[in-house]
Amino acid sequence: xxxxxxxxxxxxxxxxxxxxxxxxxxxxxxxxxxxxxxxxxxxxxxxxxxxxxxxxxxxxxxxxxxxxxxxxxxxxxxxxxxxxxxxxxxxxxxxxxxxxxxxxxxxxxxxxxxxxxxxxxxxxxxxxxxxxxxxxxxxxxxxxxxxxxxxxxxxxxxxxxxxxxxxxxxxxxxxxxxxxxxxxxxxxxxxxxxxxxxxxxxxxxxxxxxxxxxxxxxxxxxxxxxxxxxxxxxxxxxxxxxxxxxxxxxxxxxxxxxxxxxxxxxxxxxxxxxxxxxxxxxxxxxxxxxxxxxxxxxxxxxxxxxxxxxxxxxxxxx
Amino acid sequence: xxxxxxxxxxxxxxxxxxxxxxxxxxxxxxxxxxxxxxxxxxxxxxxxxxxxxxxxxxxxxxxxxxxxxxxxxxxxxxxxxxxxxxxxxxxxxxxxxxxxxxxxxxxxxxxxxxxxxxxxxxxxxxxxxxxxxxxxxxxxxxxxxxxxxxxxxxxxxxxxxxxxxxxxxxxxxxxxxxxxxxxxxxxxxxxxxxxxxxxxxxxxxxxxxxxxxxxxxxxxxxxxxxxxxxxxxxxxxxxxxxxxxxxxxxxxxxxxxxxxxxxxxxxxxxxxxxxxxxxxxxxxxxxxxxxxxxxxxxxxxxxxxxxxxxxxxxxxxxxxxxxxxxxxxxxxxxxxxxxxxxxxxxxxxxxxxxxxxxxxxxxxxxxxxxxxxxxxxxxxxxxxxxxxxxxxxxxxxxxxxxxxxxxxxxxxxxxxxxxxxxxxxxxxxxxxxxxxxxxxxxxxxxxxxxxxxxxxxxxxxxxxxxxxxxxxxxxxxxxxxxxxxxxxxxxxxxxxxxxxxxxxxxxxxxxxxxxxxxxxxxxxxxxxxxxxxxxxxxxxxxxxxxxxxxxxxxxxxxxxxxxxxxxxxxxxxxxxxxxxxxxxxxxxxxxxxxxxxxxxxxxxxxxxxxxxxxxxxxxxxxxxxxxxxxxxxxxxxxxxxxxxxxxxxxxxxxxxxxxxxxxxxxxxxxxxxx
Numbered sequence: 007x008x009x010x011x012x013x014x015x016x017x018x019x020x021x022x023x024x025x026x027x028x029x030x031x032x033x034x035x036x037x038x039x040x041x042x043x044x045x046x047x048x049x050x051x052x053x054x055x056x057x058x059x060x061x062x063x064x065x066x067x068x069x070x071x072x073x074x075x076x077x078x079x080x081x082x083x084x085x086x087x088x089x090x091x092x093x094x095x096x097x098x099x100x101x102x103x104x105x106x107x108x109x110x111x112x113x114x115x116x117x118x119x120x121x122x123x124x125x126x127x128x129x130x131x132x133x134x135x136x137x138x139x140x141x142x143x144x145x146x147x148x149x150x151x152x153x154x155x156x157x158x159x160x161x162x163x164x165x166x167x168x169x170x171x172x173x174x175x176x177x178x179x180x181x182x183x184x185x186x187x188x189x190x191x192x193x194x195x196x197x198x199x200x201x202x203x204x205x206x207x208x209x210x211x212x213x214x215x216x217x218x219x220x221x222x223x224x225x226x227x228x229x230x231x232x233x234x235x236x237x238x239x240x241x242x243x244x245x246x247x248x249x250x251x252x253x254x255x256x257x258x259x260x261x262x263x264x265x266x267x268x269x270x271x272x273x274x275x276x277x278x279x280x281x282x283x284x285x286x287x288x289x290x291x292x293x294x295x296x297x298x299x300x301x302x303x304x305x306x307x308x309x310x311x312x313x314x315x316x317x318x319x320x321x322x323x324x
Numbered sequence: 325x326x327x328x329x330x331x332x333x334x335x336x337x338x339x340x341x342x343x344x345x346x347x348x349x350x351x352x353x354x355x356x357x358x359x360x361x362x363x364x365x366x367x368x369x370x371x372x373x374x375x376x377x378x379x380x381x382x383x384x385x386x387x388x389x390x391x392x393x394x395x396x397x398x399x400x401x402x403x404x405x406x407x408x409x410x411x412x413x414x415x416x417x418x419x420x421x422x423x424x425x426x427x428x429x430x431x432x433x434x435x436x437x438x439x440x441x442x443x444x445x446x447x448x449x450x451x452x453x454x455x456x457x458x459x460x461x462x463x464x465x466x467x468x469x470x471x472x473x474x475x476x477x478x479x480x481x482x483x484x485x486x487x488x489x490x491x492x493x494x495x496x497x498x499x500x501x502x503x504x505x506x507x508x509x510x511x512x513x514x515x516x517x518x519x520x521x522x523x524x525x526x527x528x529x530x531x532x533x534x535x536x537x538x539x540x541x542x543x544x545x546x547x548x549x550x551x552x553x554x555x556x557x558x559x560x561x562x563x564x565x566x567x568x569x570x571x572x573x574x575x576x577x578x579x580x581x582x583x584x585x586x587x588x589x590x591x592x593x594x595x596x597x598x599x600x601x602x603x604x605x606x607x608x609x610x611x612x613x614x615x616x617x618x619x620x621x622x623x624x625x626x627x628x629x630x631x632x633x634x635x636x637x638x639x640x641x642x643x644x645x646x647x648x649x650x651x652x653x654x655x656x657x658x659x660x661x662x663x664x665x666x667x668x669x670x671x672x673x674x675x676x677x678x679x680x681x682x683x684x685x686x687x688x689x690x691x692x693x694x695x696x697x698x699x700x701x702x703x704x705x706x707x708x709x710x711x712x713x714x715x716x717x718x719x720x721x722x723x724x725x726x727x728x729x730x731x732x733x734x735x736x737x738x739x740x741x742x743x744x745x746x747x748x749x750x751x752x753x754x755x756x757x758x759x760x761x762x763x764x765x766x767x768x769x770x771x772x773x774x775x776x777x778x779x780x781x782x783x784x785x786x787x788x789x790x791x792x793x794x795x796x797x798x799x800x801x802x803x804x805x806x807x808x809x810x811x812x813x814x815x816x817x818x819x820x821x822x823x824x825x826x827x828x829x830x831x832x833x834x835x836x837x838x839x840x841x842x843x844x845x846x847x848x849x850x851x852x853x854x855x856x857x858x859x860x861x862x863x864x865x866x867x868x869x870x871x872x873x874x875x876x877x878x879x880x881x882x883x884x885x886x887x888x889x890x891x892x893x894x895x896x897x898x899x900x901x902x903x904x905x906x907x908x909x910x911x912x913x914x915x916x917x918x919x920x921x922x923x924x925x926x927x928x929x930x931x932x933x934x935x936x937x938x939x940x941x942x943x944x945x946x947x948x949x950x951x952x953x954x955x956x957x958x959x960x961x962x963x964x965x966x967x968x969x970x971x972x973x974x975x976x977x978x979x980x981x982x983x984x985x986x987x988x989x990x991x992x993x994x995x996x997x998x
Contacts, residue, residue, distance in 0.1 A: 134904020
């Protein structure tokens with residue numbers, strides 16, 4: 007019986023992340039538009055976009071290889087699996103032990119590796135620009151993320167997300183300098199990883215400023231739909247990660263009853279709403295930076311993460 | 325040698341490989357010579373591989389010592405295969421078997437087979453004998469034999485001037501390394517001359533002596549493995565050899581050097597002091613990052629791969645350094661974790677690096693090009709090679725669910741244990757090492773996006789690339805079976821970790837928990853609540869969700885597809901030269917890291933208006949290690965040689981007086997010696 011419930015919860019988690027991801031993207035867009043005094047597209051527009059793209063035919067470049075057609079499915083699979091392993095409304099998911107936080111981040115790394123290859127596949131100059139900038143950004147963002155994981159893992163004594171969330175919810179955690187540093191660094195990494203302003207602009211098609219959009223320029227139809235959905239999933243994943251690590255309140259524990267699960271779901275949705283608002287607010291209040299300022303931005307995140315880890319090596323209570 | 329023990333079988337295989345080397349001289353010219361030599365090598369290495377596996381997995385089989393009446397009269401030539409040797413026999417012979425299989429097809433293109441065929445089996449025999457040797461003399465002889473036979477293979481294509489330079493640098497560095505190892509064993513054996521490893525183990529050197537041994541072992545084994553700054557020969561020599569030999573040198577011979585280091589420092593030199601790990605860790609971390617940064621700046625495919633070997637050797641030495649640190653403080657279980665991670669990475673790297681060199685060799689045969697700037701679009705012409713190469717690229721970039729990720733994940737887990745170390749130096753060093761390891765892992769991913777993307781994707785940049793044909797069946801079999809092993813080691817790492825347990829037990833004094841009993845075949849280094857990883861499930865989940873998405877979309881939405889010209893924001897350019905090249909791909913990273921490390925400068929040469937010359941952009945890179953370390957030494961040597969040159973032109977009287985003076989000085993020294 008318990009196994010069936012666990013299965014159901016894991017399945018529900020997979021569906022919830024898949025279904026709420028476009029909603030989150032729509033919410034952020036709508037909020038940004040409102041802050042700029044525009045009406046903005048409806049909140050449900052991403053769903054309509056996805057449906058439209060899925061129904062359209064794929065226009066494939068003549069020089070594209072089989073890899074180009076496989077990669078969208080691979081990216082989607084890797085991102086979806088990663089997103090379903092981050093606790094959203096309940097910890098102790100059935101398969102949460104199959105990948106710890108390092109493995110989840112590495113899964114996203116696999117997706118990025120594939121996307122960068124897709125950018126090079128058609129053999130256009132824009133694809134190359136996107137790929138080469140993406141790997142440059144990743145080369146700083148990913149070590150920063152690993153350092154953040156180190157900081158958290160040294161506080162908690164585990165890299166398992168369920169254990170981490172449980173520990174963060176308990177009073178044992180207290181106020182720590184290192185956690186503050188990790189939070190700031192994590193937000194910076196999340197912004198860079200999700201191609202948000204000021205690192206990249208998800209709405210731009212201005213040639214010299216694109217990173218993520220340049221890589222997916224040649225995609226169309228269902229392939230593009232999958233890539234957009236994966237991008238939405240990734241944004242949701244990072245928000246869920248920040249929520250479950252730094253504001254874990256309301257998360258249902260393993261073996262929780264129906265009431266606790268309902269509380270968990272509602273509080274999760276509330277956290278997403280707040281996260282979307284903060285993201286929109288941040289994005290509207292800052293300008294995009296030049297590509298070669300990004301290393302400084304991410305270098306700061308890396309240093310913050312390293313500082314957090316060093317503090318914990320010096321004293322476990324910092 | 326009455327009983328047919330695994331040790332005897334491997335030794336016999338090595339002896340037969342030596343015989344094969346002589347046979348190769350005779351059959352080398354015949355048309356079937358290539359097939360005979362590589363086929364027999366394949367057979368012999370497979371037998372040795374099986375014997376190594378039996379020894380490694382059969383836990384109760386005691387390691388027997390075989391003493392041959394060769395070598396030093398009071399020692400004899402001793403050979404013994406304990407668990408550590410057995411593991412490295414497996415690594416060596418697995419790589420050798422794959423290379424032999426690959427070479428049956430690839431070697432047919434060799435223009436001067438007699439320059440390759442005799443040395444190839446000799447090289448394999450040398451590597452096997454190094455890991456089997458149980459006394460210092462046999463070890464050194466086998467080591468030198470391995471160096472010289474591989475040097476001959478590097479010089480196989482001696483008409484190319486840069487290969488001659490590679491051979492020269494390799495020879496100098498190899499002699500330097502052997503000299504350091506010679507002194508190492510001299511110190512270890514002590515004045516009594518107990519050169520058998522069993523005698524050395526019983527000797528327990530003093531701390532000062534052991535420290536000297538560590539430094540010399542770092543120089544000796546490190547120069548062969550390619551630790552920065554001793555790596556300079558490696559990116560010259562590895563690409564110069566024929567590709568199956570490059571694969572062996574990069575994937576396997578560097579591992580023999582790791583074996584040498586592990587054997588000397590973790591086994592023979594006694595209990596480590598805590599600062600040993602500081603030395604090893606800092607050099608390893610620098611090696612890691614420098615290796616991958618060098619690799620990113622290359623556009624020669626084989627040289628790029630060779631520089632990546634430097635990076636991976638850094639990763640392995642980070643694991644060994646952590647093991648030393650834990651061992652020094654008596655944390656055997658943590659040392660076991662770090663050492664397992666290191667040895668697993670030894671195996672993993674030998675798999676994917678051999679695979680990648682085979683792929684580069686196939687590309688070289690198909691196009692005659694090593695320069696990535698002249699390649700491109702090969703995925704259309706060589707789909708199977710491209711697939712195997714892609715698996716290798718993903719594995720070396722430490723991407724789940726492949727094998728490279730598992731070993732790096734284990735190293736990260738070991739790093740997370742290090743706050744329990746009491747030493748302050750290590751407390752500050754280890755997090756920095758962790759950051760550098762993470763940095764090099766992501767830079768490796770960037771580098772292999774470049775290597776695969778520029779070589780295999782896009783449009784062909786030369787006529788050679790657009791006319792390439794798929795490589796032969798046997799070479800493909802070798803590549804695809806290595807790719808399959810990369811996947812298997814990635815999704816079932818528990819089996820491999822358990823197989824390493826006896827080898828780790830012998831060196832670290834502890835072992836990791838048994839993994840085969842863990843439910844769902846996960847790996848759990850310490851405890852389930854702390855960290856666990858299940859490559860199999862991750863792989864299956866990804867397969868299922870990808871297939872699910874594909875079938876759902878194709879059924880419910882649309883499966884139509886139309887080919888059209890590329891979009892490229894409306895301005896597609898028909899010339900393949902407008903694609904991103906290898907150096908333009910690396911430009912952002914060159915700008916971020918290269919300006920600091922390589923003093924990279926971009927010089928734009930813009931002709932004045934009216935001048936019809938094209939504008940040029942040149943990139944200037946400085947190799948810091950070569951310019952700051954090797955050039956001063958080289959100029960110093962040549963200057964001293966120039967001074968001493970005058971001694972050639974003295975009269976007979978002057979010569980005699982010099983001899984007399986030397987005699988007097990020597991006698992004085994002897995008289996004054998306390």
